[in-house]
Amino acid sequence: MSSAPLTDSALPLPLVRRGKVREVYEVDDDTLLLVASDRVSAFDVVMAEPIPHKGTVLTQMSAYWFRQLAAVAPSHFISADTEEIIARLPALAEHRQVIAGRAMLARRTAPIPFECVVRGYLAGSAWKEYRQAGTLAGEPLPQGLTESVKLDPPVFSPATKAETGHDENITFDQVRDALGAELADQLRDRSTALYTTAAEQSIRRGIIIADTKFEFGHTTSGNLLVIDELLTPDSSRFWPADQYQSGRSQPSFDKQPLRDHLDELRQSGEWNGNPPPPALPEAVVQAMSTRYRDAYLRITGDTLLASP
Ligand SMILES: Nc1ncnc2c1ncn2[C@@H]1O[C@H](COP(=O)(O)OP(=O)(O)O)[C@@H](O)[C@H]1O
Ligand SMILES: [Mg+2]
Structure with missing residues (x-):
């Protein structure tokens, strides 16, 4: 379910909303298609570089939890299976590479x-x-x-x-x-x-x-x-x-490599914290990608991709 890094999706469906990370498309009155891009934001600024596999991690980890927690609270989750989604929306067949693993069909709500x-x-x-x-x-x-x-x-x-x-x-x-x-x-x-x-x-x-x-x-x-x-x-x-040890901050599976890098740039005066974002070194992009995939593996016990 791997696809090329994606900054923005443009699918042949009405766009309801473009968030910091997701495009939300209308399927019908009761159904939405959420497409998680590989965009990453920090300090509320969206970076220019996509983080490979991030969108897939977000969508598949959410799908995992919607299934795990179905008995605890009803959710909007319908499917995050690319082939099931294409069967429902044949117009997306030619966009298979874009949506692979990162799209979720969901019940529409207010x-x-x-x-x-x-x-x-x-x-x-x-x-x-x-x-x-x-x-x-x-x-x-x-x-x-x-x-x-x-x-x-x-x-x-x-x-x-x-x-x-x-x-x-x-x-x-x-x-x-x-x-x-x-x-x-x-x-x-x-x-x-x-x-x-x-x-x-x-x-x-x-x-x-x-x-x-x-x-x-x-x-x-x-x-x-x-x-x-x-x-x-x-x-x-x-x-x-x-x-884990209380009395201090903890290492975490999140955007820490990105935050650390941006903190350095802010301290040295190379970035003022506002858009446009600074160009990210490849090492930071890769460190983030690894973190997201590692979090998926640790949480679900499953590897996201057959091969890295
Ligand atoms: N089932 C749903 N019905 C309506 N809106 C939804 C549903 N699920 C998610 N959304 C909305 O879709 C958007 C998801 O895109 P995202 O990039 O996360 O946006 P944001 O920048 O607001 O965090 C959010 O605004 C969220 O409230
Ligand atoms: Mg959001």
């Missing part, structure tokens, strides 16, 4: 404009909030917690889904005020159940899911589905369990 973040460990913006205010999502946490410490039970810490600019962490009460208590509670309960089940499963493979972000939407008939991508390196913090 997305709920909040990111449903669940945190099982104190890291990233949560660690920052705790250090500054002693709280997480506005709720007080015990004093004296250290960076990367396990949060038991996990904490639902929602964020706005900003159309432009950075997502902003908010409180659960703000979600309740916006959506009503019933829907807000459903989002929290489903997100927490998805996280807990996935985290229990991953730890057996030696991976800690420190935190992750879910999105939900309603179908026209009013069903609440988990949508978008599920438990990928782009939406989650994965840590190798054998290197």
Whole structure:
């Protein structure tokens, strides 16, 4: 299911949305085709170079989790099987190389404009909030917690889904005020159940899911589905369990090589953090590609490609 690195797809279907990573196409009133490109963003800037196999990793890892977690919460997932998708959409046959492994057929929803973040460990913006205010999502946490410490039970810490600019962490009460208590509670309960089940499963493979972000939407008939991508390196913090130690930041299976490289450029004044992005060295591109494929192997226990 390998294809050439892809920066942008252009399929003969109506384009609904072009996100930072995915093109979303309309199949019919109730169905979408999500195509994960190999674009990578860091600090909200999309890089010029595609990361080989990244889109395939995102789509196939999401498909893996949608299947694994089907009993926990209903989802938008229909199929990520290229031949099944082409059977349904014969016009895509001549675009087989473009969509191979990276396309997902999904039930169309009206997305709920909040990111449903669940945190099982104190890291990233949560660690920052705790250090500054002693709280997480506005709720007080015990004093004296250290960076990367396990949060038991996990904490639902929602964020706005900003159309432009950075997502902003908010409180659960703000979600309740916006959506009503019933829907807000459903989002929290489903997100927490998805996280807990996935985290229990991953730890057996030696991976800690420190935190992750879910999105939900309603179908026209009013069903609440988990949508978008599920438990990928782009939406989650994965840590190798054998290197875990609280009291410090953790090595992770994500964009760290890219972030480190960009940090250096910013410190030396070679890049100001705004578009256009700097050209990436081939070594950084390859390090990222390896990380994404390694994450897929570690999480699913399966190799993505017959040959690398
Ligand atoms: N089932 C669905 N119904 C409607 N919209 C969806 C569905 N699944 C995903 N989406 C939307 O498709 C887009 C996916 O593209 P992506 O590149 O991840 O965008 P973003 O830059 O917003 O993260 C997101 O805006 C997401 O909310
Ligand atoms: Mg997204």
